[in-house]
Amino acid sequence: MNKSEYKIIFTGPMGAGKTTAIGSISDIPPVQTESFNNDQEVHSKATTTVALDFGQIKMDSEYVVNLYGTPGQERFSYMWDLLADGAMGVIILIDGSRDDAKDQLLNFTKHFAGISSSSPIIIGLGYHSNDVVWDSDTLSRTIYDEGYALPIFTVDVRAKEDVTLMVDTILCLIEAAEE
Amino acid sequence: MNAGSSNQRLTIALAKPTKTLNDEAHTFDLLDRFIVMCQKKTNYPWEICDVDQASVIIAFEGDNRIEDWHSSGRIIVLVQNSRRPGKHYHFTITNPIRVMHVLDLLNTVGEHLLANPVKITATPTSKPSTVQDSAPGEHWALLSAIKTVFDASSPQTAFAIEANGQPKLWLTAKLSQCKISEDYFNNFSQLMSAKIQSKTLENHNPPESAILINGTELLWRSAIDSTQNAQDRAPWLPGNSIYKLKRWPDLGALRAKANLVRMVSTLAKKYVTPEELTQATGSDNRETMAILNALGACGLIDAKPSERQVSSQTQAKPAAKKPEGFSKMIKSLRRHLNI
Ligand SMILES: Nc1nc2c(ncn2[C@@H]2O[C@H](COP(=O)(O)OP(=O)(O)O)[C@@H](O)[C@H]2O)c(=O)[nH]1
Ligand SMILES: [Mg+2]
Numbered sequence: 001m002n003k004s005e006y007k008i009i010f011t012g013p014m015g016a017g018k019t020t021a022i023g024s025i026s027d028i029p030p031v032q033t034e035s036f037n038n039d040q041e042v043h044s045k046a047t048t049t050v051a052l053d054f055g056q057i058k059m060d061s062e063y064v065v066n067l068y069g070t071p072g073q074e075r076f077s078y079m080w081d082l083l084a085d086g087a088m089g090v091i092i093l094i095d096g097s098r099d100d101a102k103d104q105l106l107n108f109t110k111h112f113a114g115i116s117s118s119s120p121i122i123i124g125l126g127y128h129s130n131d132v133v134w135d136s137d138t139l140s141r142t143i144y145d146e147g148y149a150l151p152i153f154t155v156d157v158r159a160k161e162d163v164t165l166m167v168d169t170i171l172c173l174i175e176a177a178e179e
Numbered sequence: 180m181n182a183g184s185s186n187q188r189l190t191i192a193l194a195k196p197t198k199t200l201n202d203e204a205h206t207f208d209l210l211d212r213f214i215v216m217c218q219k220k221t222n223y224p225w226e227i228c229d230v231d232q233a234s235v236i237i238a239f240e241g242d243n244r245i246e247d248w249h250s251s252g253r254i255i256v257l258v259q260n261s262r263r264p265g266k267h268y269h270f271t272i273t274n275p276i277r278v279m280h281v282l283d284l285l286n287t288v289g290e291h292l293l294a295n296p297v298k299i300t301a302t303p304t305s306k307p308s309t310v311q312d313s314a315p316g317e318h319w320a321l322l323s324a325i326k327t328v329f330d331a332s333s334p335q336t337a338f339a340i341e342a343n344g345q346p347k348l349w350l351t352a353k354l355s356q357c358k359i360s361e362d363y364f365n366n367f368s369q370l371m372s373a374k375i376q377s378k379t380l381e382n383h384n385p386p387e388s389a390i391l392i393n394g395t396e397l398l399w400r401s402a403i404d405s406t407q408n409a410q411d412r413a414p415w416l417p418g419n420s421i422y423k424l425k426r427w428p429d430l431g432a433l434r435a436k437a438n439l440v441r442m443v444s445t446l447a448k449k450y451v452t453p454e455e456l457t458q459a460t461g462s463d464n465r466e467t468m469a470i471l472n473a474l475g476a477c478g479l480i481d482a483k484p485s486e487r488q489v490s491s492q493t494q495a496k497p498a499a500k501k502p503e504g505f506s507k508m509i510k511s512l513r514r515h516l517n518i
Contacts, residue, residue, distance in 0.1 A: 004508060006508065025516065057512065057515060057516070059508075059511045059512055059514075059515045060511060060515075062508075062511070063508045063511055063512070065512060124431070125431070132355050135353070135354060135355035135393075136355075136393075136395075136429040136431070136432060137354045137355070137393075137394070137395060137429070140426055140427065140429070141426075144426050149424070149425065149426055149427065149447070150427065151427040151430065151447075152427065152429060153429055153430050153431030153432070154393075154429050154431040154432040155431045162431060164516045164517070164518055165430060165431060165435065165440065167512075167516060167518075168437060168440050168513070168516075168518045169430070169440050169444060171509050171512065171513065171518075172440050172441050172443075172444035172445070173444045173447065173448065174505075174509065175441075175444075175506070175509065176444045176445045176447065176448040176449070176459075177448055178505075178506070
């Protein structure tokens with residue numbers, strides 16, 4: 001194999017759209033892979049498996065971008081760190097029609113911004129019902145006030161263009177940092 | 180005209196400056212709207228009228244009609260650019276103008292006027308000017324109107340922006356609840372040539388047919404449409420500056436194209452001049468200025484005097500994985516995703 005492999009991480013609470021987003025841009029049907037939970041401190045059953053979403057963008061013979069969807073529950077956050085290590089970027093998905101969207105956003109933002117990596121972080125805000133409980137301006141100000149000037153985009157990850165917008169932003173941020 | 184202490188009417192007019200520098204036009208616009216907004220909130224029954232009928236005239240420093248107005252018995256409120264003693268004029272208002280200043284002013288001058296009624300001796304021959312008017316097609320009128328509402332509004336207040344006397348936009352402080360009339364939604368640039376007014380609403384009741392539009396998108400679209408060329412810097416955006424992004428616009432709601440994503444990302448990483456931004460992103464100067472104006476209108480940009488050189492601030496953290504061929508990979512990924 002002579003491929004250079006890269007990765008992009010999709011994270012966020014359960015039901016936020018990780019599997020859907022990966023499906024929108026993956027060149028292979030997204031699969032669930034299992035990974036052993038070997039952290040007994042966190043989970044008592046050593047044999048518990050953790051489901052990860054996995055997809056791939058296969059550009060040509062030379063490059064592959066692996067797409068990982070993290071397990072949503074916070075008790076698996078040790079997995080988040082492993083996955084995010086060396087990633088090109090992290091996409092946090094949040095459902096803005098849920099009451100707890102703001103708290104979820106703060107949790108995920110703090111966690112991923114805290115991981116010692118300089119990967120760009122993009123927040124994708126979807127509305128899975130017609131209730132706009134949290135609008136992007138309010139959430140953007142909320143995390144800004146906490147010290148995070150991160151992009152928050154209103155998206156529908158069922159649409160490929162909305163997912164590529166976030167990927168493109170990751171690429172642009174990498175390029176802007178490179179110059 | 181009006182006189183007599185027993186029935187002193189509280190009439191006020193904002194005199195349009197005779198020669199409008201860019202910044203004065205903006206201040207005029209702001210004052211214009213603030214007066215309308217504050218009218219109902221003051222302790223006194225202010226009436227907004229033409230200069231000819233006004234007991235109180237708000238005039239810009241350097242307006243050569245001031246002496247005439249003053250000697251005809253009117254109270255002058257001088258709009259000045261720096262705080263210094265206002266000659267023999269009692270009242271001044273200083274840039275940058277805040278809505279609270281205007282409210283204070285209306286209360287103070289109202290109290291003064293009731294205690295010291297004025298008798299106007301002669302009607303000056305100046306051209307009439309009304310506070311609520313913006314000339315049709317006035318460059319930044321629409322954008323200023325929208326911006327002013329968002330800058331000043333409290334969550335309880337709703338505003339309508341009228342174009343040629345018809346309400347077309349309904350705004351609240353909650354950006355996600357703004358609405359636009361159907362006809363203008365599809366032909367936004369039409370709004371640019373209309374005569375714009377803003378009004379405080381008792382209740383927020385746009386018609387059923389009005390379309391929900393995000394406030395940021397409204398500001399954004401009108402900023403882009405207002406910017407006609409590369410020299411067209413919006414009045415609130417400092418000139419001779421280098422710019423950096425403070426907070427991100429919602430590029431999803433704006434359905435951003437690749438070029439806009441590139442510009443905003445560049446601005447997120449470092450302070451740049453408009454020229455550097457154009458160069459780094461391969462866009463054109465007008466588009467760059469339009470986007471800086473739009474970001475400025477949304478309060479999303481930071482500016483510093485441009486004497487500071489750019490290179491020292493560009494040290495961003497390197498990306499996590501950047502081996503040889505990284506930029507080749509990015510290019511290939513873009514091509515693959517059709518970006
Ligand atoms: N309306 C809407 N529904 C979405 C969006 N993203 C995901 N969904 C739906 O939400 C449900 C959960 O999505 P899924 O991708 O399984 O979430 P995950 O648990 O994060 O992997 C699915 O029924 C999706 O179709 C979105 O942006 N808008
Ligand atoms: Mg899933």
